[in-house]
Amino acid sequence: MELKKILGQREFEVSIPEGSTVKDLLSWMVNKWGDQLSNRLCKPGSDSIFPHIRLMVNGRSIEFLKGMETVLQDGDEFQMLPLVAGG
Amino acid sequence: MYNGGYTGKILRINLTDQTAKKEKLPLKVAKDFIGGAGFGVKFLFDEVKAGTDPLSPENKLIFAPGPFTGTTVPCASRIAVTGKSPLTNAVGMCLSGGHFPAELKHAGYDVLIVEGKAQKPTYIWVKDEEVRFRDASKIWGTQTSDCQQIIKDELSDQNIRVSCIGPAGEHLSRMACIINERRAAGRKGLGAVMGSKNLKAIAVRGTGSVEIASKEKFKIARSQMLKAMKESPVLYSEFAKTGTPSNVDNTCALGIFPAKNWSATGEFRPVEQIGVEALETRWIGKEFCYNCPVGCGQLRLARNGPYAGILAEGPEFETLYSLGGQTGVDNMDSIIAADRLCDELGVDTISAGVTVGFAMELFEKGILTLADTGGLELNFGNHQAMNTLIRLMAFREGIGELLSDGVKIASTRIGKGAEKFAMHIKGLELPGYDVRGAKGHGLAYATSYTGGDHNRGYAFQEIFGVPIPYAVDRLSIEGKGKLTKWNQDVRAATCDCPTMCVFLLDTAMAPTATENTAALMEAVTGLTYTPEEVARVGERMNNLAKAFNIGEGFTRADDTFPERLMTEPLKSGASKGQLISEKDLKLMLDEYYTVRGWDVDTGIPSRKKLVELGLDYVADQLGIK
Numbered sequence: 001m002e003l004k005k006i007l008g009q010r011e012f013e014v015s016i017p018e019g020s021t022v023k024d025l026l027s028w029m030v031n032k033w034g035d036q037l038s039n040r041l042c043k044p045g046s047d048s049i050f051p052h053i054r055l056m057v058n059g060r061s062i063e064f065l066k067g068m069e070t071v072l073q074d075g076d077e078f079q080m081l082p083l084v085a086g087g
Numbered sequence: 088m089y090n091g092g093y094t095g096k097i098l099r100i101n102l103t104d105q106t107a108k109k110e111k112l113p114l115k116v117a118k119d120f121i122g123g124a125g126f127g128v129k130f131l132f133d134e135v136k137a138g139t140d141p142l143s144p145e146n147k148l149i150f151a152p153g154p155f156t157g158t159t160v161p162c163a164s165r166i167a168v169t170g171k172s173p174l175t176n177a178v179g180m181c182l183s184g185g186h187f188p189a190e191l192k193h194a195g196y197d198v199l200i201v202e203g204k205a206q207k208p209t210y211i212w213v214k215d216e217e218v219r220f221r222d223a224s225k226i227w228g229t230q231t232s233d234c235q236q237i238i239k240d241e242l243s244d245q246n247i248r249v250s251c252i253g254p255a256g257e258h259l260s261r262m263a264c265i266i267n268e269r270r271a272a273g274r275k276g277l278g279a280v281m282g283s284k285n286l287k288a289i290a291v292r293g294t295g296s297v298e299i300a301s302k303e304k305f306k307i308a309r310s311q312m313l314k315a316m317k318e319s320p321v322l323y324s325e326f327a328k329t330g331t332p333s334n335v336d337n338t339c340a341l342g343i344f345p346a347k348n349w350s351a352t353g354e355f356r357p358v359e360q361i362g363v364e365a366l367e368t369r370w371i372g373k374e375f376c377y378n379c380p381v382g383c384g385q386l387r388l389a390r391n392g393p394y395a396g397i398l399a400e401g402p403e404f405e406t407l408y409s410l411g412g413q414t415g416v417d418n419m420d421s422i423i424a425a426d427r428l429c430d431e432l433g434v435d436t437i438s439a440g441v442t443v444g445f446a447m448e449l450f451e452k453g454i455l456t457l458a459d460t461g462g463l464e465l466n467f468g469n470h471q472a473m474n475t476l477i478r479l480m481a482f483r484e485g486i487g488e489l490l491s492d493g494v495k496i497a498s499t500r501i502g503k504g505a506e507k508f509a510m511h512i513k514g515l516e517l518p519g520y521d522v523r524g525a526k527g528h529g530l531a532y533a534t535s536y537t538g539g540d541h542n543r544g545y546a547f548q549e550i551f552g553v554p555i556p557y558a559v560d561r562l563s564i565e566g567k568g569k570l571t572k573w574n575q576d577v578r579a580a581t582c583d584c585p586t587m588c589v590f591l592l593d594t595a596m597a598p599t600a601t602e603n604t605a606a607l608m609e610a611v612t613g614l615t616y617t618p619e620e621v622a623r624v625g626e627r628m629n630n631l632a633k634a635f636n637i638g639e640g641f642t643r644a645d646d647t648f649p650e651r652l653m654t655e656p657l658k659s660g661a662s663k664g665q666l667i668s669e670k671d672l673k674l675m676l677d678e679y680y681t682v683r684g685w686d687v688d689t690g691i692p693s694r695k696k697l698v699e700l701g702l703d704y705v706a707d708q709l710g711i712k
Binding site: 060064077082 | 320321322325326329331333334336337340341342358383404524541545547550551552553554558560561562563589590593594660661662663
């Protein structure tokens with residue numbers, strides 16, 4: 001919810017240079033949405049993502065891919081999911 | 088000896104001869120099983136013979152809060168209700184929250200066992216030491232909120248708390264639940280067990296309090312728990328505001344929000360229509376269980392169309408799945424109305440919704456026709472038909488008679504290949520996670536002692552990415568046996584037995600769950616445990632529950648999935664292409680039985696394992712050498 005409010009939309013498409021990684025994409029996003037976004041993703045002054053934010057590429061957590069160095073391909077779906085609780 | 092937490096009393100009520108006896112809670116039972124589900128499973132195994140008809144007077148209903156219930160330990164006002172399930176013929180155990188659990192403790196009881204059958208509709212009135220059997224003829228047939236209010240008025244005390252059934256339980260629907268306030272001991276058809284005993288309600292008023300063994304230790308243990316809750320990044324900041332429905336958004340993103348009887352998962356993703364934002368516009372307030380600082384219960388008001396003005400506590404995530412995704416209904420107001428209807432009629436929202444979705448698929452495939460449905464157009468998405476069908480099932484009228492006992496029984500009666508579309512495990516309709524995209528969560532469904540149940544071994548590592556005890560890949564099958572044992576035993580030991588809210592485990596307490604339970608047990612009851620011994624309580628309870636099911640004839644073959652999950656890959660979304668093949672299931676089960684110390688071929692616990700858990704008598708009773 002909060003992330004959606006910051007980004008202004010639930011889903012969007014972006015064009016990034018070939019060979020870009022998850023880290024590159026996050027840098028691009030932080031550059032675009034500034035502190036408001038970076039403060040939701042990591043502690044001020046740190047670049048490690050909060051453990052309660054899950055980053056996924058095509059439905060798979062990046063820790064089971066190549067982490068922040070995971071290279072994004074054309075058509076990939078990147079997701080940022082905050083931790084919630086079940087029912 | 089315990090010197091706090093427990094009142095030390097079991098109240099045994101026999102409806103046949105209208106007697107109420109008070110027995111002492113044995114120290115060994117308290118130490119070995121803690122309370123709640125542990126007590127329920129223990130008394131069920133010991134007192135209900137194998138082969139008992141769940142709807143006969145010989146079945147029992149065991150109401151057991153936990154040792155912290157009624158104290159100021161946060162989020163502990165919960166009660167386990169256990170009996171043999173008429174839906175599964177296995178252990179039926181589910182938990183409810185609210186204020187009834189604390190009231191029962193304040194009245195002085197750790198356990199209330201109901202046995203026998205009353206000759207006419209009856210309700211039980213417990214006021215501290217006093218127990219009365221009262222005529223329920225006038226309230227037989229009432230909806231659950233009316234029933235509760237009439238009893239309070241009749242007894243002239245608005246502070247009474249009532250646990251009761253609605254018309255579904257009276258009509259012995261095997262999907263019937265037990266309601267207290269607006270909370271449900273929802274699953275496994277225990278409302279029908281209550282109905283079969285002619286028991287409409289249990290009304291309780293307690294004026295006592297629960298002793299604390301060490302006030303000094305209690306202060307420390309409680310503040311440590313509150314600190315962990317405060318430090319959670321989501322408990323107060325997100326969960327307290329939205330409750331469970333945010334999981335609609337989450338599971339849709341993961342491609343595992345089941346849709347249209349599990350035929351369109353990943354394809355039908357109604358996030359905008361029934362996700363958190365849609366609910367925000369209908370929010371009017373919160374409800375708190377006794378001594379809960381979180382208040383995940385959200386009151387919501389239907390705003391539009393013929394449903395405008397209907398209020399429900401909820402809908403919870405599971406209800407948004409069952410009455411939304413599963414039925415293809417994306418009309419939020421109709422789901423609020425159907426949720427309220429289920430609560431009033433006393434029917435489990437998950438089983439009801441899954442059964443409606445099942446009937447809709449059969450209708451669309453021509454297996455059920457307009458002649459069968461009495462003219463009801465049961466297409467996916469038809470919310471009017473959904474609300475009508477829920478009522479018909481609760482009263483066993485028309486097509487409702489065929490569907491009132493859930494999808495397993497209905498599919499057998501319908502035939503024509505309907506079994507293939509019946510989404511259940513061991514007879515229990517599946518909850519809201521398409522486990523083709525969460526394999527460990529799936530293994531928990533397949534091996535749960537209660538059947539297809541999300542709450543007995545919830546894989547929050549897969550669903551939320553919580554890396555406790557370690558991070559796992561939701562799409563992999565490796566290591567899921569070990570993970571499932573951990574999830575089942577830790578959840579049983581730290582939530583189901585002490586009757587602590589499971590949402591705390593997911594959002595705040597996972598890293599310190601067994602330590603927290605051990606510290607609270609020592610402070611509240613005086614009984615000491617290591618964190619490992621706490622987990623061992625969960626393992627003991629899960630083995631005993633398994634033993635009960637073995638006595639009922641369950642085998643390895645029952646630890647399985649509906650055919651669809653093993654043969655039809657998900658067609659779209661973030662879990663596209665995923666399924667759990669028969670081979671995958673076999674590999675996961677082999678690992679699971681091995682880490683459990685159970686025979687890999689049969690799934691029966693070894694004598695060595697049972698003896699290790701102090702369950703020698705169980706091995707003897709089942710003839711395990």
